[in-house]
Amino acid sequence: MSTVTGAVQQSLRDVGRASKAASKLGQQLITGKKVDSAQDGPSAWLESSRAQSTAGLLDAIHTGLNELATNISVAGTAMQAIGKLLTTMQGQIEHAQKYPAGDPTRQALISGANGTRQQIDDIVYTTTPAGARDLMADPAQDSSAGAIQALVGVNGEVKVVRGQQVDVGQNGLNISLVPVNASDAQLQAALQNLDSAQTTLDARSNGLGADATDISRYISQSSSTLTLYEGESESLTGVDETEAALELQSVNMQQSLAVQSLVSISSSRNAILNLLH
Numbered sequence: 001m002s003t004v005t006g007a008v009q010q011s012l013r014d015v016g017r018a019s020k021a022a023s024k025l026g027q028q029l030i031t032g033k034k035v036d037s038a039q040d041g042p043s044a045w046l047e048s049s050r051a052q053s054t055a056g057l058l059d060a061i062h063t064g065l066n067e068l069a070t071n072i073s074v075a076g077t078a079m080q081a082i083g084k085l086l087t088t089m090q091g092q093i094e095h096a097q098k099y100p101a102g103d104p105t106r107q108a109l110i111s112g113a114n115g116t117r118q119q120i121d122d123i124v125y126t127t128t129p130a131g132a133r134d135l136m137a138d139p140a141q142d143s144s145a146g147a148i149q150a151l152v153g154v155n156g157e158v159k160v161v162r163g164q165q166v167d168v169g170q171n172g173l174n175i176s177l178v179p180v181n182a183s184d185a186q187l188q189a190a191l192q193n194l195d196s197a198q199t200t201l202d203a204r205s206n207g208l209g210a211d212a213t214d215i216s217r218y219i220s221q222s223s224s225t226l227t228l229y230e231g232e233s234e235s236l237t238g239v240d241e242t243e244a245a246l247e248l249q250s251v252n253m254q255q256s257l258a259v260q261s262l263v264s265i266s267s268s269r270n271a272i273l274n275l276l277h
Contacts (some may be wrong), residue, residue, distance in 0.1 A: 055229040057154050062222040065215055068150050068161060071131030072212045075164070078127050078136060079205045082120050082166055082173075086201065089116040090194050093178065097187050107180050113190075117168055117175050124167045135208065136166045152218040154225075159218060161211045164204035173197040 092113040099106035127133045130144070137145035146163040168175040175197050178190045 052229075054154055055226055058222055058226040058229060061151050061154070062219065062226055065150060065152065065219045065222060068131065068148060069212070069215050069219060071129060071135065071148070072161065072208060072215060074127060074129065074132035075135045076205065076208055076212065078123050078132065079164075079166055079201060079208070081123055083198070083201055083205075085116050085120050085123075086173075086194055086198050089113045089175075090191060092116065093187055093190050093194070097184065101183060102181065110178050110180050110182060110187075114177055114180075117177065120173070120175065121167050124172075135161065135163055137163075138165055138167050138169050138172060139163070140171075141167075141169075150215070150218075152222070159211075159214060161215065162207060164208045166201055166204055173200050 092109050096106045096109035096113070099109075124136045125133065125142075127136065131148060134142065134145045134148065139145045145165075148161045148163075150159045150161060151157070152159045165172040167173065174193070176190070176193055179186060182190065
């Protein structure tokens with residue numbers, strides 16, 4: 001009888017192990033992870049945690065870079081609009097030259113040019129989002145204006161996007177108001193001033209474009225590296241569904257055999273007891 005009892009205990013242990021294994025495999029198939037805690041695999045769990053932490057930082061970097069890229073793009077579009085306003089202002093002053101000093105039409109054209117000048121500042125100081133405005137504005141008028149620093153690497157690497165001031169102030173495009181009763185010489189000087197402003201705008205637009213290219217490259221790098229770390233984490237903890245399903249099928253079969261063995265042993269034990277009686 002002791003042999004029968006031992007066989008029963010062994011079968012019970014087999015059923016228990018198979019049931020535990022089946023439960024674990026079923027959970028893996030539900031969650032998609034073979035390592036869900038340090039107990040499941042300390043080494044893999046630790047490496048996966050590190051990869052996930054790095055991936056989280058890279059995701060934050062990637063988000064910040066995309067936001068900065070949007071700011072740069074909006075600032076670039078605003079600069080294009082400012083370029084068109086400069087052309088409009090030049091046309092207004094050139095047209096004014098066709099009329100004699102003091103002529104109402106000449107004065108109206110000069111006033112229109114000064115109004116166009118104001119539109120340039122309006123673009124700079126009303127552009128949204130704020131980051132785009134900061135890249136174009138005068139730090140003397142807006143304390144947040146100027147360069148923007150962006151984190152571009154997990155080791156603290158930083159890229160500085162330079163401020164490109166394009167308001168009408170002295171450190172921007174430096175566009176002067178034109179006196180309404182300006183002489184021909186003053187109108188000519190105003191046109192030269194606008195030529196210089198266009199040159200400055202082109203240079204600062206190019207500077208912004210160079211930084212935009214760098215940011216685009218960093219975005220691509222961060223995206224690729226993020227995918228790499230996410231893939232590493234997944235490879236360490238992710239479950240092969242086909243393999244897990246086959247293993248679960250095998251475990252279920254083992255459990256079934258163990259139960260059958262237990263039933264068989266129990267039947268044999270009952271038969272022996274009946275014979276003894």
